Amino acid sequence: MPRYAPEWLELREGADAAARAPEVLEPLSGFLTANPLVIRDLGCGTGSMARWLAPRLNGPQRWILHDRDPGLLDLAAARAPRSAADGSPVTVATEHGDITRLTEGSLAGTSLVTASALLDLLTRDELERLAMACAGAGCPALLALSVVGRVELTPADPLDTEIADAFNAHQGRSDHGRRLLGPDAARMASEAFRWHGMTVRTYASPWRLGAAESALTAEWLGGWVGAACEQRPDLAPRAEAYLRRRLAACAGNELRAVVHHSDLLALPLPTGGTP
DSSP, X not given: OOTTXXXXXXXXXXXXXXXXXXXXXXXXXXXXXXXXXXXXXXXXXXXXXXXXXXXXXXXXXEEEEEESOHHHHHHHXXXXXXXXXXXOBEEEEEEESOGGGOOTTTTTTOSEEEEESOGGGSOHHHHHHHHHHHHHHTOOEEEEEEEEEEEEEESOOTTHHHHHHHHHHHHTSEETTEEOOGGGHHHHHHHHHHHTTEEEEEEEOOEEEOXXXXXHHHHHHHXXXXXXXXXXXXXHHHHHHHHHHHHHHHHTTOOEEEEEEEEEEEEEOOTTOOX
């Protein structure tokens, strides 16, 4: 299933919601004083971040959903929440285009920038521009569910580590001339936002997949092993048998997976503060 297919995004939404770190809400709330809040969701997909976050924030909100796929934008807008935690209205607008070109001027009047499962798809320069834009605009950023390159499967298999290493290398590949950050993205984002004078907090946000998530686990396994083999074709003969074993265990409710992610909250410093 393609990474950005609506079916995949919907399949993972429950695991994403369970993994998101609610601890971000308390430190974030002190910075969200505008009325209404203006929240930009970069690479919004089907809008899962808005469905999770908007009902947890007080006050009227205007969400601006950004994506390069107009079909996903339509889905996200149609399924957006309509009320905040205190019953205030939530309105939605969409912007179709390249999210990697946002500037300080683009973020003028923005209360918060959010994104989910996005950082690993950026390059170093694109991440740098995002951090610089947020810092220049004095705009907090909540960047959730970034892969960190660690997977735990129970029961273990001798091929787990080799598959994981090949997958991580695939995530950091060059894509049409763009060198992706892959599993280094969360660490590099922390460094970039701090470099630009923002305070950074990180939170663990792992998927914990058991019997109830077997459909997601099976789909994730196929993509995980497939990417590993794309990176290292020599793995294919062993990986085919490995995937059969893993899918059989998943179908028998015998497989558990923890896929580690990180949530990052970057906050502007108070006037006169120091990093």
